Every structure is written in C-alpha cells, then in structure tokens.
Amino acid sequence: VTGSLPRFGWGIIGTGDMAATMACVLAAHPQAELVAVASRSQARAIAFAASHAIANAYAALEPFLANPDMQICYIATPPDQHHAHCLQALAAGKHVLCEKPLATTACDAGAIAAAADAASRFCMEALWTHFLPAVTETERLLAAGAIGTPSHIAASFGLPTEPAALPACGAILDRGCYPISLALRLFGTPDRAEAMVTRSVAGSAAAADIMLHFPAGRTAALGCSLVDYRANTMVISGSAGRLTLHEPITHPTLLTLASARAGPVGRSGAKTRVARLLPALALLARHRRTRILRFRGNGYVHQVDEVHACIADGRTQSGVVPLALSIATLLAVDGFEAPTRGS
Numbered sequence: 001v002t003g004s005l006p007r008f009g010w011g012i013i014g015t016g017d018m019a020a021t022m023a024c025v026l027a028a029h030p031q032a033e034l035v036a037v038a039s040r041s042q043a044r045a046i047a048f049a050a051s052h053a054i055a056n057a058y059a060a061l062e063p064f065l066a067n068p069d070m071q072i073c074y075i076a077t078p079p080d081q082h083h084a085h086c087l088q089a090l091a092a093g094k095h096v097l098c099e100k101p102l103a104t105t106a107c108d109a110g111a112i113a114a115a116a117d118a119a120s121r122f123c124m125e126a127l128w129t130h131f132l133p134a135v136t137e138t139e140r141l142l143a144a145g146a147i148g149t150p151s152h153i154a155a156s157f158g159l160p161t162e163p164a165a166l167p168a169c170g171a172i173l174d175r176g177c178y179p180i181s182l183a184l185r186l187f188g189t190p191d192r193a194e195a196m197v198t199r200s201v202a203g204s205a206a207a208a209d210i211m212l213h214f215p216a217g218r219t220a221a222l223g224c225s226l227v228d229y230r231a232n233t234m235v236i237s238g239s240a241g242r243l244t245l246h247e248p249i250t251h252p253t254l255l256t257l258a259s260a261r262a263g264p265v266g267r268s269g270a271k272t273r274v275a276r277l278l279p280a281l282a283l284l285a286r287h288r289r290t291r292i293l294r295f296r297g298n299g300y301v302h303q304v305d306e307v308h309a310c311i312a313d314g315r316t317q318s319g320v321v322p323l324a325l326s327i328a329t330l331l332a333v334d335g336f337e338a339p340t341r342g343s
C-alpha cells in the first residue's frame, strides 16, 4: 500500500549511461515520478524523454530547473560538471542527488555543501554502495564487536577498461571513491595519506595504491585501477577476526565473518591423513559463516529510498553518506590525480 507515502518529482541532467540506469530505477519506484530531463542537445533530450516516458525534455538548464513539478535533481554528468550543476540546481531550490565523485576537489565539494546549507536543500553524493544490506550489516557487526577492535582495511576496485569506455577522470576519482569512502565511513577521517600512482600517457591516474593512516594506529590499504582486474573486495581485520565483503565491492551480496579463534590454518608437520585435513576443516569452519545479503533490483533503489526518507523527514543530509564524508574522501586524495603529488 503506497497511497499514503509522499511522492517526489525527479529530473535528470544528462542522457548517458547512468542517466538511463537511474531513469529505469525511478520509473519502477512507487514514490518517484520522473518529470524532466536536460541535455546539451534538444534531439538527445527528446530521444531520452521518449524512451523513458518523461513528459518534459529540455536543451537548457534554466527552464529545466524552473519546472515546478521537479523537487529532486539527479545529476548524471561527468565529474568536472558536478560542481556547476549542483550549484545551479540548489540555487533553483531543488534537492540534489549527484553522481560520484561529488566534485573533482575537496574545495569544490565544500562549496556544494555550503550552497546546500544556504539553500536548506537536501544534497547527497550517489554513493549507492553504502545503502546496500551487506554494507549496512558490516557496519552493524563491527559495532557489535564481531571482530574485536578493527584495525586494518584492505579494499580495492579495479577493472581493465577499454580505451573507448575510459571515464572522464582518473582511477582515483572514478574508482577509488568506493573503497576510500567505505574506509572513511568505518574508520573516520585519516590523519595522513600516501599514494603510489601509475600514470596513463595523458598523465591521469591509471591505477593507484593508497595508504591511509587513521588515529589510534588504524590503517587502510586501498587500490583502484582502470587497467587491471583487482580483488574488488573489502577485508576488515580486527583483534578477534576478519570481515570480508566479497566481489564486487560496488554491490556486494556475500559477507564472511572469520573468527581468529578458529585456529591457525596450514600447520605443518602433520603426519596422518586426518591431521592433514584439519587445516582445511578449520578454513571451512571460518567460511561457514558466509551469508548472502541481497539487495533489491539492481541495487540503486536503496539510495533512492534514502533520498526520499531524508526529504520526507525534512533532513538536508543523509546520516549514512553525509556531505562531510564526500568532502573527507576527496580531501584524503586531493592532488593524487594530478601528476605533481604521489607520482
């Protein structure tokens, strides 16, 4: 029964891949109505509107943002456009869901946060992974002490990418934002960051291995890549065990809790067949605690639910992905994309 739930009018800036993905998610959502799309081209706006049954197609942002039926603007443009598009949408009084990364620098992300604050409008980076059940459960288990005191995170997101499909920004901003924002959500703001960056011919980051140092000696080793196939997992190690969010890190469904008390694996010197089997059985015992935590649809619906719930409650930020998390994520790696730092 959805009759009593509030409904929200959405508009999308951009007509590319994510715009199309989210248009389908919004079309299927009982609380959402996709009312407008904006493109730089009238023909693309009309074609996109026709494919997604959107009533209004615009080739300019001003009339699009003046549409009174749109409360929420989803920004699905390249990262270097996010700052300008967020500011324009907020100035027009719209709530904003902006694709990752929120901006290309922490300074620009801070300006977006200030504009959202001044306009008293909701604004969130579309870090959809953070709303998936496996991630929520990871946070719950850590808070419940399931692995003792967590001290280290190892995570990566890297996939070899065809030249034609390369993102507009480098690996750190395009891919790194997932493991980095997850690490910061769990461990807070780092004191220090170091990076080993592999450059593309054009000078942007093709791959990077980033080390973050947090208070109380906690660390995170985070990888991202546009050129090789990384583990795409997140492993959180603690004094009593280890949690693994299995591949794919962007939308995991498998979560393994391994206890350090299961005993060491691979003891040498075992003479009998049974003794030799023991390490394997110990390993199985650890992995017995793997659970499947499914997400709904293709996973993006969970962040849409968060946007609706926050706006319905009169909140201008998400408690799960606040703008401070987006800013801190960018601050941790500010300048690593540029060839002057960390190369």
Ligand SMILES: NC(=O)c1ccc[n+]([C@@H]2O[C@H](COP(=O)([O-])OP(=O)(O)OC[C@H]3O[C@@H](n4cnc5c(N)ncnc54)[C@H](OP(=O)(O)O)[C@@H]3O)[C@@H](O)[C@H]2O)c1
Pocket (backbone or CB within 6 Å): 013, 014, 015, 016, 017, 018, 019, 038, 039, 040, 041, 044, 045, 076, 077, 078, 079, 081, 099, 100, 101, 126, 128, 167, 174
């Ligand atoms: N959450 C996820 O799973 C996920 C996955 C992939 C990408 N993303 C993010 O989503 C955003 C869009 O990525 P995408 O893969 O959808 O890119 P895309 O296919 O290239 O689409 C971007 C769209 O932005 C519009 N645009 C406006 N100003 C532009 C400009 N100056 N240059 C180029 N395009 C411009 C274009 O539409 P018009 O030509 O009609 O104006 C274009 O189709 C990025 O921030 C990316 O990081 C998120």
